[in-house]
Amino acid sequence: MRTLPVFPDLRAFLVWAEAQGDLARLESPVDLRHEMTAVQLAALRRKGPILRFDAAHRQGKAARMPVIANLFGTPARVAAGLGLEPGEVPAFGEFLAALRSPAPVEGMRDALSRWPMLKAALATRARVLRRAPVQEVDAPPDLTLLPVQTPWPGDAGPLITWPVVITRPEGSDPAQLARYNLGVYRAQVLDADRLILRWLAHRGGAAHHRSWMRSGQPMPVAIALGADPATLLAAALPLPETVSELTFSGVLRGARTEVAPARTVPLMVPAQAEIVLEGWVDPAETAPEGPFGDHTGYYNAVEPFPVMRISAITHRRDPLYLTTVTGRPPDEPSVIGEVFNTLALPVIRAQIPEVTDLWLPPAACSYRMAVVQIDKRYPGQARRVMLALWGMLAQFSYTKTIVVVDRDINPRDWDDIAWAMATRMDPARDVMILDGTPMDYLDFASPREGLAGKLGIDATTKIGAETSREWGQVMALDPAHEARAADILRGIGR
Missing domain, CATH: 2.30.110.10 (Electron Transport, Fmn-binding Protein; Chain A)
Incomplete structure (x- = not known):
């Protein structure tokens, strides 16, 4: 190995x-x-x-x-x-x-x-x-x-x-x-x-x-x-x-x-x-x-x-x-956290099989925010995944924001995440807020030491009972045309 x-x-x-x-x-x-x-x-x-x-x-x-x-x-x-x-x-x-x-x-x-x-x-x-x-x-x-x-x-x-x-x-x-x-x-x-x-x-x-x-x-x-x-x-x-x-x-x-x-x-x-x-x-x-x-x-x-x-x-x-230094990322602990994120994914999937990828942004102190990609199959699944992460895995008890996205969204790409939130999330319907949950007492944003809220954002495509409207169709080019375009642009040195 x-x-x-x-x-x-x-x-x-x-x-x-x-x-x-x-x-x-x-x-x-x-x-x-x-x-x-x-x-x-x-x-x-x-x-x-x-x-x-x-x-x-x-x-x-x-x-x-x-x-x-x-x-x-x-x-x-x-x-x-x-x-x-x-x-x-x-x-x-x-x-x-x-x-x-x-x-x-x-x-x-x-x-x-x-x-x-x-x-x-x-x-x-x-x-x-x-x-x-x-x-x-x-x-x-x-x-x-x-x-x-x-x-x-x-x-x-x-x-x-x-x-x-x-x-x-x-x-x-x-x-x-x-x-x-x-x-x-x-x-x-x-x-x-x-x-x-x-x-x-x-x-x-x-x-x-x-x-x-x-x-x-x-x-x-x-x-x-x-x-x-x-x-x-x-x-x-x-x-x-x-x-x-x-x-x-x-x-x-x-x-x-x-x-x-x-x-x-x-x-x-x-x-x-x-x-x-x-x-x-x-x-x-x-x-x-x-x-x-x-x-x-x-x-x-x-x-x-x-x-x-x-x-x-x-x-x-x-x-x-x-020796090392700890501070606002990037620092050495946040780099280690990137690799541990990859190591932890199979363990997370063993607990929550519909999770296909997960990213803990280093800039968010490596654990206070998570972007989760799931294979969505039924209404309410994104919320179930949020609650599972917060409740089943101890290391996520201090994660105060979880964004759930579909498989066509890259959970490590802020532009993709922003697009999903802008086009697949309604604040009144798709935001879940919990209060009085465990939090790292070093989080000065918490109103009470050791206790804080949790924010869950469902940025997935809405299906079944989640919406009464017909959902839009994602635009995409024919892959053959994209390949042809790449050949043409290579020909002009671009």
Whole structure:
């Protein structure tokens, strides 16, 4: 299935990217405060290469290690992180959908054809190492030694932006990797040995934190910095709560995940990461987090979140520090979201078969708006699809606008969408508004924190009881005449 090599760690991916001419080494000094953000975003908007900053500094003080940025700044590199060429992503999405809900086996031939699926399942079994590359050096538990960015002028301070935060529920055994959660949560550096973990209430890390709070015990936490591409992408995927990102990363990587026991906390950590932070979260300790620039394009409000006290830092002998920037799209998370959109489509179609395509516009913060193409067969079907998306799939609970179109409309073309809305939608009949539904509290447009309305727009052709008028006929040229026109224009060089 994979056409690219397995990338066991971040540096293997960087070697591959450099061989493709897709990595740039920057020798010019670049300040970690604000200036690096401008360079990252400029490179991303030009669909530029991975950046390696070899002379990063904080207001004149040189960083102790190189900084890697814009890792997944193009859809092609996100696909490569999965071991795929861009054109192979849809088929991989079909495979992941089948892996989640495999059909019954029908005979030996069918069983043998499932070998790739069986191999993928076996790849979820982690391998425990006694000696891990990420533990080559036991460093002082001092966060000031890391080249942490302060991305935006209004930010409260240095912010770790690509942390893979590793937790498990209270009462679980450290060896039960299937119960682990990996999440990419914002981590504000407070001082040398404290940082704030900003996990939202619906995320796995927050659920684990609540279990430890109920027991009154401190919670062990580890943070992997500079993990391999598969681990990074697994941590960012909206997987079901019953699926551990740590074990699922083996499916994405095409090879078993390697872990090792942490030094000072009862957790397993990715053995091939560049840096690991270990520590504890006290059930009663919080601190005001923020403000920081967010994916909405606004600074978020200051709110209390749990504090992690660092007990150990381990890293490779020559570590690399991985960073990113979050802001109004386009940014790196929105590029990752484009590829995840393609991966998620087969899963969505398994739940709602009449969906033929779906687009989450990156400019709409990647999830707050969806344009859905359906194979319409009966009256009211567009509304059923809207309600199914909002109610059946957790990742769409924060999608506040859904536009449904027919198969002849390209859901990724704003001109097509606008034409469908202008000619197939009546505001009084085809607009559905819901109130008091869940919403990301970062949505400042919401009248109440955490609750907002939903807007559904049926821009499909109306059939049956949906209309009492004869519907218009879409104009179209004869395809043979269009082909003839193309030949004529080629003849005059146009």
